[in-house]
Amino acid sequence: MYTTKYHIHTAKETPSETEIISHQLMIKSGMIRKLAGGIYNIMPIGLRVLRKIEQIVREEMTNSGAIEILMPIVQPAELWQESRRIEEYGPELLRFKDRHNRNFVLQPTSEEVISDIARNEIYSYKQLPLTFYHIQTKFRDEVRPRFGMLRSREFIMKDAYSFDVDEENALKSYHVMFKTYSKIFRKMSLNFCAVSADTGSIGGTYSHEFHVLAETGEDTIAYDKNSDYAANLELAAAPCLLDKRLCAEKKITLIPTPETTTCEKLSEFLQIPITKTIKSIVLASESDNVINIFLLLIRGDHSLNEVKAKKILGIDNYRFATSNEIEEYFNCPPGYIGPINTAKPVCVVADTTVANMSDFVCGANQKNAHYIGVNWSINLKEPDIIADIRNVVEGDPLPNGNGYFSLQKGIEVGHIFFLGTKYSQDLRASFLNKSGEKEYLQMGCYGIGITRIMAAAIEQNNDALGIIWPKSIAPFEVVICPIGWKNDNVKNIAIQIYNMLKAHNIDVILDDRNTRPGIMFAEWDLIGIPCRINIGPKDLEHNLIEIKIRKSPNESIKIPIESASQELIKILNNL
Template sequence: MKASRFFIGTLKEAPADAEIVSHKLMVRAGMIRRVAGGIYNYLPIGLRSIRKVESIVREEMNRAGAIELLMPAVQPAELWQESGRWEKYGPELLRFKDRKQNDFVMGPTHEEVVTDIARNQIKSYRQLPVNFYQVQTKFRDEIRPRFGVMRGREFIMKDAYSFDKNMDGLRESYRKMYDAYVRIFTRLGLEFRAVAADNGSIGGSGSHEFHVIAETGEDAIAYCPTSDFAANVEAADALPLIAQRAAPTGPMTKTSTPGKAKCESVAEFLDIPLQRTIKSIVLATENEGAEPTLWLLMLRGDHEMNEIKVNKIPGLGEFRFATEAEIVEWFGTPPGYLGPIGTKKPVKVIADTTVANMSDFVVGSNEVDFHTTGVNWGRDLPEPVVADIRNVQKGDPSPDGKGVLDICRGIEVGHVFQLGKKYSEAMNATFLDENGKPQNMEMGCYGIGITRILGAAIEQNFDDRGIIWPESIAPFEIVLCPMGYDRSDAVREHADRLYAELVAAGVDVILDDRGERPGVMFADWELIGVPHRLVIGDRGLKEGKVEYQGRRDTEATLLPAESAAATVTEKIRAALAG
């Protein structure tokens, strides 16, 4: 490719709405341009990287035995009504009517459509297992699209769906996809972690997220540096931090705490560790035709509630936070001084696993400006219902018992699910087993955010000059920068010769034949992030040299002009081989 025949749309400044590095650099490097909120044009530079990501994904999916197809972006509402997600999915599902007033959606995912394919095409156990995948545009009507391609409304995704005759088969399909994802993200040249995760709205049993490690990541990942344990903070088990409850050491006492409504203020006022205070969170669940049930969740003062874990407690599947009016009605006081002792109306108490082993702790007295100290289970309070309802923190024991946890930030770029029979039962996707009896298929679901990978890769690889692409997904592997291409015959002839040699060797090379000044050329290609650069000038050629610099190198080095193409080809191949 020659730059004079290509489109290079670099900018000196990022748009005002660009909040994070990847958004700023993708716009400045001429990769994307905004069309509407969360919707982008992918310009030639950006599309080249997308196609390289897709190529690696396709190669590894094919290697793992998956079969590519293509399903429509527009899906009929009937399929979503069958699965039950028409009502449950929420406003992110873009719904519309055609001219005949039939309901349709813009697909955010394709479980319903692929299940419809399976139930119509798969009749016998002899056709199983099978794994269908596609690379397709998705649309999710995000309430607040932001961060460029990181949280857009329209995006490109690879989604795969496996169908098996039993759980053993599903586990094997899941393992193959998990291994394929490890190979994909390794080949993409990204630092990543596979972490245990919650299934969310898709449903099913086991799942893992694949996160690119970056300080700007939206997700917190708990991992153990001395073992293989890693999980999204939302899904990581929080072990009790107190092994055994100690005996009470003093009486329960109502204590004045004027104006101290937060655990931190109470602890400072009473001159006690924050870890001896209890945080009270009040939730409500609706009862048809009757007043709501109120729940009091008790966490240690330095801990945070995990809504996903709470949602899984029987009875709390559709909780909401209680209103202040409800809190006053049930507890007799506004928030800030709440506790389980002396409520006005009965509440259901749930204690976190650590709280359940605490003694001599401090709770609100259900009276403004008062807390109760020296509270103990059994003596002062009934034994609680105990559940893991908190987020893990740095320094907590690892759930695998092999060390303590640390926390890092990650950007989710892939997710694998064991769906089980959630969709096959809802949509009657069956096959005839070895005995001729109909059985529901066991399903798995496996997604990769193709366009999101670009943003994640940049968040992990950049400097003050621009993007630093891994070789495997850079828009070009090497750029040739001739000094005075339009003025020097020697420079032009050698640049053209190098270009021909690299093309013949299968290298993805661009020759900047625009005749720009060196500073403009270097700034453009450093911003775009091409991993390798050769500079050809009259002075160097007189000495039989050209100048090489890798994108991460601080200094340039001289290479023999006649062997430069072979040298950089070897460098590129070594980098791609990992």
């Protein structure tokens, strides 16, 4: 590939609407161009990266025994009605009608369509196990698309679906895919972590997420530095931090606390540790036009884990209470809410640590007032529910007691689920077992964000100069930069090395634009090609060429022209 026969269009200025480094660098390097909110054109240099990611995914999926198919972007809405997800999925599911007034959706995922294929194509246990996958455009109507390709509305995803005769075999398929995903991300030279995760809107029994570790990640991973334990913050079990409840030593007292609407302000005002305060959160859950109010209590220095809270019976369909509801049930504004003397009965849910606290401070259900010296069973009844409802924090003991939690930001690039019969039952996807009896197929589903990997890899691999691509997914492995293209000797050596690299199946581009060296080097550093070969007249006088490795920008290697072939292959193999 010669640069004059290709399209490269970089930008010097950082676009004002970009928030994170991958979004900035993908636009500056000419990889993507915005078409609409959350919708991007993928330009030639970006498409080369995308295709290399797809190639690695295809190779490993094929090695796992999965079979590629292609399902359409447009799906009949009745399939989503059968699975009962037409409303559950919410406004992210883009719905529309065709000219015949028939209802359709743009696919955000393909569980319904693959289940329809299975119920029409799989009829006997002899056909199982079976795994299908496809790489296809998806659309999710995000309320606030942002971060470029990390949270776009249109994106490309690989999704796979396994079918088995029973749960035991379905879990074998699940673990095959777990290993396959690990191979895929290792092949891309990404620093990643697999974590236990919540099943979310996809559903199923359990799941794992695969995260590229990066400080700009939206997710937080809780892990143990000395073992394989890792979980998404949403799922990490937070231990009770108090072995037992101590005896009361103080008497309950109502005290004025003007303008202390947060636990931080209250701690400062009373000159007490924040760990002696209680944070009150009010949720409302509606069922059959009846509103139930829940008062969730966590320690002042902790934060609510909404995923955990949602799993408590009765709270699964919750929302945060309105100001009017808070006034009605607690007779005070937010900031002074507490479990003592509520205006109306509420269900009190205490975090496990809160349930063992004594002599604590909580809101008095009066504006500008709190109670100090509060104790369970003395000043208020025991909690209605005691449960783990908080997020773990750095240094919390692990659930097994052997070590402590560390926290790390990550970008989710893959997610695998064991579904069981969640979809096969609703869509009647069954088979005949060895006894000739009908059973529902056991399913798993497995997704990888192809376009998301592009952005995540940049978030993990960049410096002040631009992108630093891992060799396996770089748009080109090598760029040859002649310093003075019009110099015949420079041109001839550049072409000679270019042809040699091509003969060794190395993905190389030759910059024949006769650009000034500084501009040329800066552009290729921005784009992030792993290896740059500089060929200039001064080095050629000594029969040398210069090698620059992108991840080591301050270092260079000079090699003789006569041994360039062997030396370059050796260098590239070590990248």
